[in-house]
Amino acid sequence: MAAQFAAEATLRRVHVAQKDDDMPPIEAILAPLEAELKLARSEDFKHGKAIAKD
Numbered sequence: 001m002a003a004q005f006a007a008e009a010t011l012r013r014v015h016v017a018q019k020d021d022d023m024p025p026i027e028a029i030l031a032p033l034e035a036e037l038k039l040a041r042s043e044d045f046k047h048g049k050a051i052a053k054d
Contacts, residue, residue: 002043006036 010033017023 002040003037006033006040009033 010029013029017029
């Protein structure tokens with residue numbers, strides 16, 4: 001659920017950034033998503049749920 005929220009937030013930032021001429025670096029957009037995914041993976045691992053990496 002947290003990963004889905006992070007992905008949606010990232011897509012919103014990308015969409016807003018596309019409307020602006022001053023698009024931030026892609027790292028600034030992806031960093032929060034990567035952090036959320038890392039957190040979700042560690043929480044799932046703590047609860048005994050393995051997440052398959054693609």
